[in-house]
Amino acid sequence: MDERPGLSTPAAEIAVRIRVLQAALAAEDLDAALILQTADLYYYAGTVQQSYLLVPADGEAVLFVRRVVERARVESPLEVVPLGSPRDLPALLGERLAAGPAAFGAAGTAESGGGRLRIGLELDVLPVATLQRLGDLIPHMEAADISTAIIHQRAVKSPHEVELIRGAARITDGVCARLPDLLEEGLTEAEFAGRFEAVARALGHEGIIRMRGFNQEMFYGQLVSGPNGAAPGFLDTPLSGEGLSPAIAQGVTMRRIGRGEPVVFDFVSVHGGYIADFTRMFSLGPLPESCRRAFAVAQLIEDEVAAAARPGATCRELYELALARAAAAGLQDGFMGAPGYTARFIGHGVGLELDELPVLSANDTPLTEGMVFALEPKFVLPGIGAVGIEDTFLVTAHGAERLSQTEQRLFEL
Amino acid sequence: MDERPGLSTPAAEIAVRIRVLQAALAAEDLDAALILQTADLYYYAGTVQQSYLLVPADGEAVLFVRRVVERARVESPLEVVPLGSPRDLPALLGERLAAGPAAFGAAGTAESGGGRLRIGLELDVLPVATLQRLGDLIPHMEAADISTAIIHQRAVKSPHEVELIRGAARITDGVCARLPDLLEEGLTEAEFAGRFEAVARALGHEGIIRMRGFNQEMFYGQLVSGPNGAAPGFLDTPLSGEGLSPAIAQGVTMRRIGRGEPVVFDFVSVHGGYIADFTRMFSLGPLPESCRRAFAVAQLIEDEVAAAARPGATCRELYELALARAAAAGLQDGFMGAPGYTARFIGHGVGLELDELPVLSANDTPLTEGMVFALEPKFVLPGIGAVGIEDTFLVTAHGAERLSQTEQRLFEL
Numbered sequence: 001m002d003e004r005p006g007l008s009t010p011a012a013e014i015a016v017r018i019r020v021l022q023a024a025l026a027a028e029d030l031d032a033a034l035i036l037q038t039a040d041l042y043y044y045a046g047t048v049q050q051s052y053l054l055v056p057a058d059g060e061a062v063l064f065v066r067r068v069v070e071r072a073r074v075e076s077p078l079e080v081v082p083l084g085s086p087r088d089l090p091a092l093l094g095e096r097l098a099a100g101p102a103a104f105g106a107a108g109t110a111e112s113g114g115g116r117l118r119i120g121l122e123l124d125v126l127p128v129a130t131l132q133r134l135g136d137l138i139p140h141m142e143a144a145d146i147s148t149a150i151i152h153q154r155a156v157k158s159p160h161e162v163e164l165i166r167g168a169a170r171i172t173d174g175v176c177a178r179l180p181d182l183l184e185e186g187l188t189e190a191e192f193a194g195r196f197e198a199v200a201r202a203l204g205h206e207g208i209i210r211m212r213g214f215n216q217e218m219f220y221g222q223l224v225s226g227p228n229g230a231a232p233g234f235l236d237t238p239l240s241g242e243g244l245s246p247a248i249a250q251g252v253t254m255r256r257i258g259r260g261e262p263v264v265f266d267f268v269s270v271h272g273g274y275i276a277d278f279t280r281m282f283s284l285g286p287l288p289e290s291c292r293r294a295f296a297v298a299q300l301i302e303d304e305v306a307a308a309a310r311p312g313a314t315c316r317e318l319y320e321l322a323l324a325r326a327a328a329a330g331l332q333d334g335f336m337g338a339p340g341y342t343a344r345f346i347g348h349g350v351g352l353e354l355d356e357l358p359v360l361s362a363n364d365t366p367l368t369e370g371m372v373f374a375l376e377p378k379f380v381l382p383g384i385g386a387v388g389i390e391d392t393f394l395v396t397a398h399g400a401e402r403l404s405q406t407e408q409r410l411f412e413l
Numbered sequence: 414m415d416e417r418p419g420l421s422t423p424a425a426e427i428a429v430r431i432r433v434l435q436a437a438l439a440a441e442d443l444d445a446a447l448i449l450q451t452a453d454l455y456y457y458a459g460t461v462q463q464s465y466l467l468v469p470a471d472g473e474a475v476l477f478v479r480r481v482v483e484r485a486r487v488e489s490p491l492e493v494v495p496l497g498s499p500r501d502l503p504a505l506l507g508e509r510l511a512a513g514p515a516a517f518g519a520a521g522t523a524e525s526g527g528g529r530l531r532i533g534l535e536l537d538v539l540p541v542a543t544l545q546r547l548g549d550l551i552p553h554m555e556a557a558d559i560s561t562a563i564i565h566q567r568a569v570k571s572p573h574e575v576e577l578i579r580g581a582a583r584i585t586d587g588v589c590a591r592l593p594d595l596l597e598e599g600l601t602e603a604e605f606a607g608r609f610e611a612v613a614r615a616l617g618h619e620g621i622i623r624m625r626g627f628n629q630e631m632f633y634g635q636l637v638s639g640p641n642g643a644a645p646g647f648l649d650t651p652l653s654g655e656g657l658s659p660a661i662a663q664g665v666t667m668r669r670i671g672r673g674e675p676v677v678f679d680f681v682s683v684h685g686g687y688i689a690d691f692t693r694m695f696s697l698g699p700l701p702e703s704c705r706r707a708f709a710v711a712q713l714i715e716d717e718v719a720a721a722a723r724p725g726a727t728c729r730e731l732y733e734l735a736l737a738r739a740a741a742a743g744l745q746d747g748f749m750g751a752p753g754y755t756a757r758f759i760g761h762g763v764g765l766e767l768d769e770l771p772v773l774s775a776n777d778t779p780l781t782e783g784m785v786f787a788l789e790p791k792f793v794l795p796g797i798g799a800v801g802i803e804d805t806f807l808v809t810a811h812g813a814e815r816l817s818q819t820e821q822r823l824f825e826l
Binding site for chain 1 (some may be wrong): 558627
C-alpha cells in the first residue's frame with residue numbers, strides 16, 4: 001500500500017469526516033455512533049478490516065479491530081485497539097464513553113448503571129439478528145438510526161474522493177476505447193462481456209461493486225444487445241438484461257450479437273473503492289433510424305440536465321426537465337425502461353456504493369457542490385432494444401463537470 | 414428461459430421445499446413465513462423477481478410480485494399475485510391467513526383484531542429498518558427468526574440442485590484446463606485473473622456470488638501468487654490476497670507473477686445460481702520443495718477427510734482429522750491461513766450462497782446425505798506464499814463424491 005499513497009485516505013480528511021458525524025450525533029442527542037458496515041467503515045476509518053468503529057459525540061474515535069490489526073494500523077489514522085472477541089466490546093466501550101463503564105455491565109447491573117446509552121447505528125443495513133446480539137452484549141444500549149445522516153454526508157464528495165472517481169472513469173474510458181477491437185459479429189453477450197471485463201481487470205478494476213440496498217446486486221453493469229435490451233428487470237434500473245438463469249435474472253445472456261443491433265455497454269468501474277457509472281452504445285454496421293433518433297434525444301437530455309445541474313437546483317427540476325424533453329420527442333412511453341417497468345429516476349449518486357444520494361427523481365433535495373451522480377437517460381424501443389447514454393458528473397459551482405472523457409456519440413462500427 | 418428448462422426449478426421440488434418450511438413453521442408455532450431475501454426467494458419460489466413470498470403454516474404459498482409479474486409467472490409454479498405497493502400487503506396477507514383480515518388493519522383496529530400473528534422472517538439478513546417498515550404496515554405482526562430452519566433445510570441438496578452444482582464445477586474444470594495457456598511470466602495477477610475470468614464468462618459463469626453473512630463479499634474467489642498468498646485478510650478465509658486498494662482489501666494485486674512462485678487459483682463458479690468452489694496450484698517452472706511437500710499434505714488431508722465424510726460423521730471429527738494430519742506433518746502453524754490469522758474451519762457448505770452449512774469446524778453437526786461442501790486444506794508458508802487444494806463434494810450414502818473432474822495434482826508448467 002505504501003507505494004500507492006493516493007489510494008489511502010488522508011488523515012486530515014478522516015478527521016473532518018468524523019467531526020461532521022459527531023455534529024450529527026449531537027444534533028440527534030446520541031452518545032456515540034458504532035459503525036459496522038464495510039463502506040461506512042472505509043469512509044470514516046480509511047480501512048475495511050473486520051472492525052467496529054466507535055465515534056463518541058465528544059472525543060476521539062477509536063477502531064476496535066478483530067482482524068487484521070497490523071493492516072488497520074497502516075491504513076487508518078485513527079487509534080486502533082485489538083479486539084479479541086465481540087464480548088470485550090462492552091468493557092472497551094465503557095472505557096471510552098463519558099457515561100463510564102458502569103453503564104456497560106451485564107444485564108444484572110442495568111439498574112445501577114445510570115442512564116441509557118443512545119447509540120447511532122446503520123439500521124438501514126444492519127441485520128436484525130446482528131442488532132440483537134449487540135443489544136445482548138450492551139443491555140443499556142438504545143439503538144437509533146444514524147444512517148440518514150451518514151448517507152447525506154457521504155453524498156458530498158471531497159476532492160480526494162473525486163480523484164478516485166476520476167480514476168474509475170479512466171478505467172471506463174480505457175475499456176471503452178478497446179471495444180471497437182473486441183466486438184465481433186456472432187459473439188455471445190457473455191463472450192463479449194468477458195473480453196472487456198478482462199481489459200478492465202488489467203487496468204485495475206477492483207471487481208466488487210457495493211450497493212447499500214437490501215437484495216441489490218450488480219456485476220460490472222449491464223451489457224445488452226438487441227431485444228435483450230428491452231427485457232424488464234427486477235431491479236429498479238432502466239435496463240436489466242435477462243441474465244443467464246432465473247436465479248440471477250439480470251445481465252448478459254448466451255444470445256449472439258448480430259449486425260445492426262443496438263449494443264448497450266452500461267459499465268460500472270471501481271477504483272480505490274469508488275465507482276463511476278457509464279453507458280455508450282455500439283453497433284456492427286448502421287443502426288435503425290429509430291435508434292439514432294432516440295440516442296440523439298438521450299444525448300440532448302444528458303446535455304440539458306447536466307447544464308441545469310448547478311448547486312441549488314433540485315432533483316425534481318432535473319427529473320421533470322428530462323421527462324419534458326422525452327415527451328416533446330414523443331418517446332415518453334419507453335423512457336427509463338420497458339413500458340410498464342420504467343425507473344422513476346434519471347440518475348443516482350455514486351461513490352463507495354452504486355446507490356447513493358442524490359437520486360434524480362421527483363424529490364426536492366437541492367444539489368450541492370461536491371455531489372457526484374450518474375445521469376442515464378435511456379429508452380427502451382420494444383422489439384428493437386435499448387438506447388441511451390450515461391456519464392458520471394461532479395456538481396461544481398459552475399455547473400456539472402463530466403468525469404469521463406469518452407466522446408458522447410453513437411459508435412456505429 | 415424456455416429453451417433451458419434444466420435451469421428452472423421443477424414444480425414438484427418447490428412443493429416439497431414449501432412443505433418442509435411449513436413443518437418448521439408448525440414446530441415453532443408460527444402462523445406463516447414471509448420470505449424476502451433473494452437467495453431464499455429463489456429457493457422457495459423458483460424466481461428472484463422483486464417479491465414477497467407468503468408461506469402460511471397451513472395452505473398454499475403465494476408470491477406477491479412488484480416486478481416483473483410476467484417473468485415470475487413463467488418461472489414460479491406458485492400462485493403469483495401482482496403487488497402494486499407494499500402498502501397493499503396487509504390486506505393481501507389478511508385474505509390469505511386463517512386469522513382473517515381483521516388482524517391486519519391499521520394500528521387503530523389492533524384491539525379488535527383477535528390475537529397477534531406470529532410471522533417467521535429471515536432476521537439474520539433482514540435490515541432493522543426493513544423490519545420496522547414491515548411492522549408499521551402490519552401492526553399485529555410478531556416477528557420471529559426463521560432463518561435457522563431455512564439454512565438447515567437449504568444445506569441438504571436435491572438431485573436437481575446437485576446437477577446445477579455439477580454445472581458450476583464444469584465451468585471450473587473448463588477454465589482450469591485453459592490456465593496452462595493463459596499463465597505467462599510477467600503478467601500481473603490482475604491481468605491473469607482477467608484472462609481466466611473471460612473464459613469463465615464465455616462458459617456461462619453468472620458473475621454474482623451471493624453470500625449470506627453481513628459484510629461478506631467475494632469476486633470470483635482469490636488468485637494469489639508468491640508472497641501475496643501469505644497476506645492475511647479481513648474475511649474469515651484461509652487465503653485473501655492484499656487486493657488493489659485498502660477499500661477492497663482482498664484479491665488480486667498489480668504484482669507480476671514470477672517463475673518458481675506458487676500461484677493459487679481459488680475459483681468460485683456460479684451456474685443457475687449455484688456455486689462450486691475449487692482450488693488448484695500452478696507455477697511457471699519448478700516450485701520450492703517446501704511447496705511440493707505442503708501440497709502433498711494438503712492433498713492427503715483432502716483425500717482422508719473426503720473418505721471420512723459419510724452420513725453420520727460430525728463436522729468436528731473431520732476438522733480434527735485434518736488438524737491432526739497437519740500437525741503430524743509439522744505444518745500446523747500455517748494450516749488454514751497466515752500464522753495468527755488461521756481460519757477455524759477446513760470447509761464450508763455451498764449452494765445458492767457461498768457461506769452455507771455445514772461448516773467443517775469444531776461443531777457437532779452430523780453430515781447427512783445430500784449435503785454439499787467445499788473442502789479446502791491450505792497452508793501459508795510465510796515469505797513463500799500459499800499452498801493448497803479445494804474441491805466441492807457431495808455427501809452420498811457411500812461417502813463423499815467429488816463434483817469437479819480436474820486432476821488433483823500440482824500443475825508445474
